[in-house]
Amino acid sequence: MKQYLKDIVKCVKCGRCRTVCPSQNVLGWESSGPRGRMLMALGCTCDLEMSRGMIDGFLTCTTCHQCVSECPSGADPLEITRVVRRELIDMGHVAPHQIEIMNRVSGSGNSLGDESPRTSWLDIPVDAGSFDHIYFVGCLASYRQQETTAAIYSILRQFSVGLLEDEKCCGSPLYRLGLDTSELIEHNSYQIKKAGAHTVITECAGCYAMFRGQYEFNVVHLSEFLSDRLEQLPLKRLNITVSYHDPCHLGRFNKLYDAPRTVINHICTLEEMKYSREKAGCCGGGGGVRLGYPELSSMVAKDLAANIPQGMDYVVTACPLCIRNLSDIGIKTIDLAELVRMSMV
Amino acid sequence: MIYTRKSDRREDFVLNISSGGLSVDIFDEIRDIVTLNRVSRDPAELYCYSYDASYISSTPDYVVMPHSTQEVSAIVKLASQYRIPIVPRGAGTGLSGGAVPISGGIVLDMSRMNKLQKIDIPNLQVLVEPGLIHARLNSALEPYGFFFPPDPGSSEMCTLGGFIANGGSGMRSVKYGTVTRYVLDLEIVLPDGEIIQTGSMTMKSASGYDLNALMVGSEGTLGIITAARLKIHPIPKARKVVLAHFNDLDAAGRAVPAIMGQGIVPSACELMDSTTIQALNIYDPDLNIPECEALLLIEVDGTPCSIDSDAVDITNCCRALGAFDINTAGSVLEQQEIWKARRLVGAVMTRLYPDKTRVYIGEDIAVPLSAIPAMLKDIRSISSRYNITIMTYGHAGDGNLHTGMAIDILDKYQYEQLKQVADDIHRAALRNGGTVSGEHGIGCVREIYMEQEHGRGLDVMKQIKKALDPHNIMNPQKVGLE
Numbered sequence: 007m008k009q010y011l012k013d014i015v016k017c018v019k020c021g022r023c024r025t026v027c028p029s030q031n032v033l034g035w036e037s038s039g040p041r042g043r044m045l046m047a048l049g050c051t052c053d054l055e056m057s058r059g060m061i062d063g064f065l066t067c068t069t070c071h072q073c074v075s076e077c078p079s080g081a082d083p084l085e086i087t088r089v090v091r092r093e094l095i096d097m098g099h100v101a102p103h104q105i106e107i108m109n110r111v112s113g114s115g116n117s118l119g120d121e122s123p124r125t126s127w128l129d130i131p132v133d134a135g136s137f138d139h140i141y142f143v144g145c146l147a148s149y150r151q152q153e154t155t156a157a158i159y160s161i162l163r164q165f166s167v168g169l170l171e172d173e174k175c176c177g178s179p180l181y182r183l184g185l186d187t188s189e190l191i192e193h194n195s196y197q198i199k200k201a202g203a204h205t206v207i208t209e210c211a212g213c214y215a216m217f218r219g220q221y222e223f224n225v226v227h228l229s230e231f232l233s234d235r236l237e238q239l240p241l242k243r244l245n246i247t248v249s250y251h252d253p254c255h256l257g258r259f260n261k262l263y264d265a266p267r268t269v270i271n272h273i274c275t276l277e278e279m280k281y282s283r284e285k286a287g288c289c290g291g292g293g294g295v296r297l298g299y300p301e302l303s304s305m306v307a308k309d310l311a312a313n314i315p316q317g318m319d320y321v322v323t324a325c326p327l328c329i330r331n332l333s334d335i336g337i338k339t340i341d342l343a344e345l346v347r348m349s350m351v
Numbered sequence: 352m353i354y355t356r357k358s359d360r361r362e363d364f365v366l367n368i369s370s371g372g373l374s375v376d377i378f379d380e381i382r383d384i385v386t387l388n389r390v391s392r393d394p395a396e397l398y399c400y401s402y403d404a405s406y407i408s409s410t411p412d413y414v415v416m417p418h419s420t421q422e423v424s425a426i427v428k429l430a431s432q433y434r435i436p437i438v439p440r441g442a443g444t445g446l447s448g449g450a451v452p453i454s455g456g457i458v459l460d461m462s463r464m465n466k467l468q469k470i471d472i473p474n475l476q477v478l479v480e481p482g483l484i485h486a487r488l489n490s491a492l493e494p495y496g497f498f499f500p501p502d503p504g505s506s507e508m509c510t511l512g513g514f515i516a517n518g519g520s521g522m523r524s525v526k527y528g529t530v531t532r533y534v535l536d537l538e539i540v541l542p543d544g545e546i547i548q549t550g551s552m553t554m555k556s557a558s559g560y561d562l563n564a565l566m567v568g569s570e571g572t573l574g575i576i577t578a579a580r581l582k583i584h585p586i587p588k589a590r591k592v593v594l595a596h597f598n599d600l601d602a603a604g605r606a607v608p609a610i611m612g613q614g615i616v617p618s619a620c621e622l623m624d625s626t627t628i629q630a631l632n633i634y635d636p637d638l639n640i641p642e643c644e645a646l647l648l649i650e651v652d653g654t655p656c657s658i659d660s661d662a663v664d665i666t667n668c669c670r671a672l673g674a675f676d677i678n679t680a681g682s683v684l685e686q687q688e689i690w691k692a693r694r695l696v697g698a699v700m701t702r703l704y705p706d707k708t709r710v711y712i713g714e715d716i717a718v719p720l721s722a723i724p725a726m727l728k729d730i731r732s733i734s735s736r737y738n739i740t741i742m743t744y745g746h747a748g749d750g751n752l753h754t755g756m757a758i759d760i761l762d763k764y765q766y767e768q769l770k771q772v773a774d775d776i777h778r779a780a781l782r783n784g785g786t787v788s789g790e791h792g793i794g795c796v797r798e799i800y801m802e803q804e805h806g807r808g809l810d811v812m813k814q815i816k817k818a819l820d821p822h823n824i825m826n827p828q829k830v831g832l833e
Binding site for chain 2: 011012016018021025034035036042045049057059080081
């Protein structure tokens with residue numbers, strides 16, 4: 007960790023991050039918040055004894071980015087946390103949920119461990135032609151939202167958007183947990199190049215952030231692509247009111263706030279949450295917390311739920327983890343793509 | 352068996368880890384009071400709690416997270432029995448090492464006792480638990496048209512318990528006073544574990560010694576605050592912020608008493624030097640503050656008529672002293688943006704010098720208003736003597752100046768030099784008839800100045816400490832009391 011010392015001591019320990027950290031708000035302990043993690047990282051540079059508290063402290067980060075967004079001194083506790091997670095793995099401290107996600111992806115190519123074909127939602131073979139734009143579907147959309155995925159692809163195909171012949175997990179769940187993603191990046195990059203594409207369209211917030219940060223292609227969110235073509239889409243207006251939850255990896259990570267709202271406003275009535283955009287809450291599902299610390303994950307989701315206006319038909323979001331975590335606590339949550347499907351004539 | 356005190360004091364960032372070494376083990380007894388998931392002796396947890404936002408650290412033996420006054424009382428009784436040091440802590444945002452367990456022992460993390468128990472508008476007061484975050488109180492009061500006036504820069508993260516225990520104040524204290532003016536009553540767990548009330552629900556009291564005032568600023572050395580009844584204030588009908596730019600720092604300093612001399616008491620009066628202005632612009636480029644030697648941010652509040660009239664007088668006063676660009680932040684949003692940036696500017700200094708880190712040291716002196724120009728001159732002279740940039744900003748309206756220095760904290764030479772700079776600043780403040788701390792407290796970083804500042808008064812403080820805490824378990828080695 008010594009090579010990261012300069013980055014670690016950027017933290018002036020002011021504590022601004024501790025009040026916005028969703029995990030620390032639930033757990034309370036210093037080790038469960040960004041300032042504590044920066045201090046533990048500092049301790050790691052001078053042989054602070056490894057302990058259960060340290061491992062839990064680093065693994066309970068939901069990677070929501072609030073600490074980075076709020077830090078007045080420009081420190082990046084999120085990146086330091088990711089680096090320490092990787093170092094812990096290198097030292098042999100691998101948590102059961104890290105092993106599980108690693109096994110799922112290496113065994114099946116997707117984060118769900120589903121061994122069925124990734125394109126079973128598609129009723130025609132993947133067109134192996136050349137495309138400027140390809141639709142990177144993502145694991146959850148491929149296996150858990152197949153009807154919606156088929157509907158979305160039927161729209162995209164009209165705009166000459168292709169699919170990868172052999173798409174695999176983008177690597178986001180592994181990357182956030184400090185695991186190696188080089189093979190996945192290499193594989194998907196090869197596939198994209200093979201398709202001749204310069205731009206990747208994706209809907210999953212995790213995939214979007216992963217492509218933005220770790221791949222070398224232009225990436226466009228589905229909402230950006232659709233919002234530029236709304237008048238050409240076969241969509242009807244729905245008589246419902248929804249609220250939009252900004253996924254951390256789309257919002258704070260990549261400042262993508264407007265395009266999803268443009269699409270929603272085109273389809274139905276949008277009512278904002280009390281805290282939205284860069285101040286949006288975290289669903290508690292990211293960073294491996296849903297898998298490794300389900301109770302914490304659920305409590306963070308409940309904190310977010312207090313932020314939702316009364317009487318919404320749905321909460322719309324654009325991240326499979328947000329959908330699952332909020333749905334699990336009884337909130338009717340749908341994907342933006344699903345809202346688009348509902349609106350299709 | 353009695354706990355053997357240890358001394359594990361470390362300075363930023365001397366990279367070593369103490370191994371501790373308990374002479375008594377009371378983990379099970381603490382666990383019986385608070386349950387297992389609210390006590391920790393995990394080495395990483397103890398390491399996290401060895402710090403606050405100052406440059407001093409020292410490792411505790413246990414961290415405990417109480418949920419009630421009764422739990423606090425039971426733990427303090429246990430600590431008293433074994434003579435184990437006990438250190439209360441809010442959010443650990445203190446800048447003077449007040450929450451650092453210099454003698455080891457138990458750190459009581461009070462941040463989970465964070466309820467706003469009652470908003471009592473008819474009686475103009477609130478009842479809060481000590482772990483409530485300062486800004487959350489004001490958010491809760493806003494719909495009622497009320498606010499809690501003393502507003503520290505750390506409003507978004509500091510707890511009210513820590514704020515009271517440090518005698519805190521903030522940007523609006525020039526008009527509204529420090530926190531002590533707002534404390535009506537405190538529930539305190541004394542060093543023997545007994546629970547007392549220090550005041551009442553009334554707006555004033557002439558009944559006996561003012562125990563509220565004794566506890567405010569006592570930094571956890573006399574007892575632990577477990578609840579606070581605080582006075583609140585109606586939000587003024589209107590506010591206006593005047594921004595006056597100067598090409599002469601001294602002139603800006605002279606403008607402060609001149610404005611007061613006009614019969615105007617601003618609700619805030621903040622001075623910022625050129626380095627601070629650069630930091631503000633880096634943090635929020637939309638502010639787009641012109642480059643100049645000094646900026647005065649003067650807020651007035653009251654009725655729409657009164658603030659307009661005050662703003663005109665302030666403008667004339669600043670112009671007469673050479674201000675070259677004077678304008679007002681009209682909208683509430685503009686004002687909020689300015690104050691938000693100002694609140695965080697201390698830490699923002701690190702962005703200004705990406706290879707350096709802001710260290711909070713010698714950062715909180717206060718001098719009489721008339722001595723502000725002399726103090727500013729002294730700061731410039733120290734800066735030049737050591738060839739180090741000293742970012743100067745603060746609550747000029749009450750003479751409280753913050754001095755910010757950023758260094759490569761891994762460079763021992765720079766670090767030692769920084770301590771010299773801080774010492775010179777502290778001694779210059781005392782020479783100018785001031786104090787070494789306007790609002791951050793003494794903790795364990797400014798104790799060496801206590802005798803010079805207080806003389807025999809310090810002996811009285813020591814006697815009070817001894818009377819209330821004969822075994823010296825309550826936050827020992829703080830405030831220069833030993």
